[in-house]
Amino acid sequence: MTAPAGPSLQTAPVVVQHPGSWACATTHYCPGCGHGLIHRLVANALDELGVRERTVGVAGVGCAILIYNYLDVDFQEVPHGRAPAAATGVKRARPDLVVFTYQGDGDLAAIGTAEIVHAAARSENITVIYVNNCVYGMTGGQMAPTTLVGQRSETSPEGRDPTTQGHPIRVAEMLATLDGAVYLERVSVTHPENIKVAYRAVRKAFTYQLEGKGFSLVEFLSPCPTNWGMKPVDAMRWIDETVSAYYPLGVIKDREPVHLAHLVQQPPTAFREDYMHGFRYETVTQATEDELGRRTRRVHPFGRRGGRWVSVDGEEYRPSDHDDAEDED
Amino acid sequence: MVTEVLGEPHVPLGERVLMKGNEALAEAALKAGCRAYFGYPITPASEITSYMARWMQVEGGTFVQPESEVAAINMVFGAAGTGMRAMTASSSPGISLMSEGVSFLAAAEVPCLIVNIMRVGPGLGGIQPSQSDYFQATRGLGHGDFRVIVLVPANLQEMVDLTFDAFSLAEAYRIPVLLLADGVLGQMMEPVTFTRAIDPASLQEPEWATTGASGRPKRVVKSLYLDPAELEEHNRSLQEKYRRIEQAEVRWKTYALEGARILLVAYGTSARVAYHAMELAEERDIPVGLFRPITVYPYPYDALREVVQQRGIEHILVVELSAGQMVEDVRLAVEGRCPVSFFGRSGGTIPAPLEVLEAIRNVAEELPATGAAPRKGGAS
Incomplete structure (x- = not known):
């Protein structure tokens, strides 16, 4: 018996190609890590939407800070947790660009909590790829804000104790309370069906950005076999059986943005009438020149809000006294 | 640049006008072609942010009041990283919060303007004027071997002129520039004259800016160099740049x-x-x-x-x-x-x-x- 002659490598039909947004590089990720898969889904989505040439990614700090080695798009690499702020800067400066952040759970849900909450509250028209592996990966497996109750880590060696170490944060659910958050979905990459769902979520998040709908975030439950101390297959099973029990998969929120036009068009409800007069310039006349000359030896720190007037001889005046004050010279 | 000047400049050119320092500085930044401003309120620098809130959109630019100075400086990073003239302004405690971001900006060689209208410290200190951030400005603006150009005006006309120069210097050397003034200069009124206005559309997009990899290799604005030899080379080139600045830009x-x-x-x-x-x-x-x-x-x-x-x-x-x-x-x-x-x-x-x-x-x-x-x- 000989094996049936199959097509040679040279003549085989091409079934799968590298996406154009993919930069072929040797991976630095551990065996069984989820980042490679998730990178690939992002690259595929950028390709399918045809936006590679106008995309700027913002890399958060963590294992995936080197995402710019794997994706062939422009990138900014920013301080730990600040990616949503930097992405805000990019998108506001250049609304024509497609802007996404790629952040881990330490980056996004601990040090960068303020930045992600307020980017969502402002409904920044960006896409956030949030990779939750319940642990600080790059620093060696410390407890993350997402570490499950009872889960062991470098800094919760007896398992996370909620009485002293708090409860894990469900980011998507937390952000769902914000009117500015438009689309939030939690996905995983544990098997092909989940990967398909995940890809659709990523594509949808980018599509929403192209449609100008506002803030979207896709939360990935991702395996970290190295720091979980598991074989890759066991890590995938642990996500399906345990992690996704606490972090349920599915669409957390998907609705039209709450940019209520009638609210925006209303005049400001409370407004200091005098406020705009603060932005005032006066053309300098001879009279003001004379007045300025008279004042040159005074220091007036705080304008009309009080403060001190000091004359050359060191005496203090209240502003009300000013007109009566005489200059020494 | 995608933005264009939508309205007439707020303050006419060539006219001698009496303005408050913070507002003159903000107007100068607008006239210098700054079209991205991110600022968190703090006394005695708040008028800069208020002025930008009022006029930036009129000028076709972007204004965001962020959740913190930490976010502000990183928004500057993002906007300036696209090649746009971007800035933030704050006062002493706020500048401390920006330290992390300034170090990253300096390392990634992203030009921008940071304004410190100094108040008295340490800690919350007070809201009165001070010059007690000199060490911070010249030595300790963040971790690592880096410098930023620090300009110190003594009157409002000089503050206006240095604001223009700050953007030019920042771009010429790809370096953050700190305009270091104090509460007196921010709050006082003095006559100033604006002699020019730069159309941001006339500014060339820098060859390092992240604007989408269209018809060119991708660009990465970054500060991470895991290879010690590569990092040392990067740091050496930064130091070489600082030596050039020390030769050419002393005033x-x-x-x-x-x-x-x-x-x-x-x-x-x-x-x-x-x-x-x-x-x-x-x-x-x-x-x-x-x-x-x-x-x-x-x-x-x-x-x-x-x-x-x-x-x-x-x-x-x-x-x-x-x-x-x-x-x-x-x-x-x-x-x-x-x-x-x-x-x-x-x-x-x-x-x-x-x-x-x-x-x-x-x-x-x-x-x-x-x-x-x-x-x-x-x-x-």
């Missing part, structure tokens, strides 16, 4: 050096007070001159040393709104060639010229007699 002004035996050294608001004290000293026949740095990084070490040597300065008196910070640079500059004394107020009090005059008198009493009348010009 200072001198006043009444003729015959001076005592030299006042002061910057910003304290230079104004020192100038008046110098005038009072002249009236009392005490030979005093004034040296005023306009850049404090790079510091005019050589210029100050030359003044001391060539003019035969016998004593230096440094005047600051702090417990004594720039005085250390003065000592580095003169290298023991003459005694260096210090007069400063910290706590938010602006010294009256007569207080400084008193300090000058104390110094003058210690000078060796040069004859019957120690008049100005009498020194040989």
Whole structure:
């Protein structure tokens, strides 16, 4: 018996190609890590939407800070947790660009909590790829804000104790309370069906950005076999059986943005009438020149809000006294 | 650049106008082509942010009031990373929060303008004017081996002019520029003239900016270099850039050096007070001159040393709104060639010229007699 002659490598039909947004590089990720898969889904989505040439990614700090080695798009690499702020800067400066952040759970849900909450509250028209592996990966497996109750880590060696170490944060659910958050979905990459769902979520998040709908975030439950101390297959099973029990998969929120036009068009409800007069310039006349000359030896720190007037001889005046004050010279 | 000027400039060009410092600075930034502003409210710098909130959109730019100064500086990173002229403004505690971001901006060589309208510290301190962030500005603006150009105006026209220069310097050297003023300059009113307005559309997109990899290789604005050799090369090139800045961009002004035996050294608001004290000293026949740095990084070490040597300065008196910070640079500059004394107020009090005059008198009493009348010009 000989094996049936199959097509040679040279003549085989091409079934799968590298996406154009993919930069072929040797991976630095551990065996069984989820980042490679998730990178690939992002690259595929950028390709399918045809936006590679106008995309700027913002890399958060963590294992995936080197995402710019794997994706062939422009990138900014920013301080730990600040990616949503930097992405805000990019998108506001250049609304024509497609802007996404790629952040881990330490980056996004601990040090960068303020930045992600307020980017969502402002409904920044960006896409956030949030990779939750319940642990600080790059620093060696410390407890993350997402570490499950009872889960062991470098800094919760007896398992996370909620009485002293708090409860894990469900980011998507937390952000769902914000009117500015438009689309939030939690996905995983544990098997092909989940990967398909995940890809659709990523594509949808980018599509929403192209449609100008506002803030979207896709939360990935991702395996970290190295720091979980598991074989890759066991890590995938642990996500399906345990992690996704606490972090349920599915669409957390998907609705039209709450940019209520009638609210925006209303005049400001409370407004200091005098406020705009603060932005005032006066053309300098001879009279003001004379007045300025008279004042040159005074220091007036705080304008009309009080403060001190000091004359050359060191005496203090209240502003009300000013007109009566005489200059020494 | 995608933005365009939508409206007429708010303040007309060529007209001498009376404006508050913070607002003049903001207007100058708009006229310098800044079209991205991110600022968190803080006394005594808030008017810059308020002014930008009012006028940035009129000018077709972007304004965001972020959740913190931490976010503000990173929004600057993002916007400036696209090649746009971007800035933020704050006061002392806010600048401390920006330290992390400034280090990243410096490392990734992203040009931008940061304004510090200094208030008195440490801690929450107070809201009165101060110059106690000199160490922070020139030495400790963040972790790592880096520098930022620090400009120190002493009047509002200079603040306006330096705002234009700040963007040019930032872009020429791909470096953050810090405009270091104090609460007096931010809050006072003075006449200023705006002589030009830069159309942001006329600014060229830099060849490093992240604007989408269309028809070119991808660009990465970053500061991570895991290979020690690569990082050392990067740091070496940064240091080489700083040496070029130290050669080419030092600025200072001198006043009444003729015959001076005592030299006042002061910057910003304290230079104004020192100038008046110098005038009072002249009236009392005490030979005093004034040296005023306009850049404090790079510091005019050589210029100050030359003044001391060539003019035969016998004593230096440094005047600051702090417990004594720039005085250390003065000592580095003169290298023991003459005694260096210090007069400063910290706590938010602006010294009256007569207080400084008193300090000058104390110094003058210690000078060796040069004859019957120690008049100005009498020194040989």
